[in-house]
Amino acid sequence: MTDVLEAKLVRRGRFSEDRKWTIAESELGGRGVFASCDIASGELVFADLPILYGPKQSSDLVACTSCSDISRPLRKCSKNCHLPFCSDECEIDESHKKECCYLSSLNLTEDEWSPYIFRALTLIRSLLMSDDDREVVKHLHANRGRQVDIQVSSLLSLLGNTLSEKDVSWVRHCCGVLDGTAFEIELKDSATSLKGLFPLSAMMNHNCVPNTRHLYADRVDGYRMEVVASQPIPKGTQIFTSYCPLLWATSLRRTFLLHTKHFQCKCERCKDPSEFGTNLQAVKCSCESIMLPKDPLNFNSEWKCEHCGELRSAKHNISIQKSLRNLNALDKSMPEHNYIRIQMKIDHVFKKTKGMHLEDITDEELRTVSEDCMMILKLIVQLKLGNTRFKGRLCERLSKVSDEMNRRCFQMDTREMGDFIECGRTIENEDQRALQNTW
Ligand SMILES: C[S@@+](CC[C@H](N)C(=O)[O-])C[C@H]1O[C@@H](n2cnc3c(N)ncnc32)[C@H](O)[C@@H]1O
Known part of the structure; x- marks a missing residue:
């Protein structure tokens, strides 16, 4: 069974013979992804293209269907599919063609663009998936329950009598798969994010001390997900991600x-x-x-x-x-290290260093931000979390804080700070290398 799934994933993802992973039964129940060779920290473990992506059904923000921009005025598609677009260029984007034909053929009775159709788009796209992609998605873990029922019901109220029984059962499966395995694609230039189903990443189990971090390529590169080792992964070890924030208790x-x-x-x-x-x-x-x-x-x-x-x-x-x-x-x-107090410190550090203009903050604030940064970074080390993306971002902020402290001729523990700043650069370089990996 795991062999069949692995073969389907390999065919679809065009993974090479010397791939570093394999699918096997996990002692946690179900299947998992395992390292088929020793993987060094910072190495690219695999890159995964989404099999399905689109707006989050729960999103309050409506964005351009193609580029996800929320800053420009939106107008409906001229072909009457009722999806919102910010420009002619976005409307004629290749990625929109299939769903545009499908939705236009339904003759839905909306006047303008519809936030309901926009929010249902990811599930609508699941109906338009190729047979090969369906073969992969069929094998993925699907959640059941109220959340899935609610989402399917809201799609049915939009498209109800246009869907066959087979369509409804497929949408229900996809909805469960999205609920159980989808990732949130963070977008660089937008306040919104997308939901993405990455078929190989969907096989990764959770650990509160994961051994990978992940990042996303831009839209032009298909929102590819790059999974990078955040610590060394010996051959035969399970490759883990984390399904929740790592500094929660x-x-x-x-x-x-x-x-x-x-x-x-x-x-x-x-x-x-x-x-x-x-x-x-x-x-x-x-x-x-x-x-x-x-x-x-x-x-x-x-x-x-x-x-x-x-x-x-x-x-x-x-x-x-x-x-x-x-x-x-x-x-x-709450004692000083309680996670709620840590979360407040994190918020404070990111707020104070936002935009990286530190010239305006007082000496005392600068000192507090630097101490908080160091405290959180030491906590990440103590939790054995390796080189996570969050650590990378925090090290980047620390580097700016350190520059400003130098400018103000402050006394500081430069060795320890220097090590973290260097670590931030390493993470940044590794991520850049992963993104340049040609698909
Ligand atoms: C994204 S899927 C991971 C792949 C899944 N194991 C499979 O066989 O398809 C998520 C599901 O895997 C299981 N799972 C993931 N991490 C787990 C863990 N640490 N302990 C127990 N079950 C886990 C849970 O059933 C969870 O809902």
């Missing part, structure tokens, strides 16, 4: 994964209450020491103070987190 990651991907993660990081000594999910006890769950794999586990042994129910801690409305309350209940 265990309780939040596991809840998110359970609700959106329907599994309970039991990776090494999840099993360790202290998350490799970072205490990312710790809360403060009344004695000012920290409390952690006794069994982090059990959502209902009691939390225990490391110092005085006080016990608290999981529910109690959740209600404390929900009641945090201001900084004072946060200070009182």
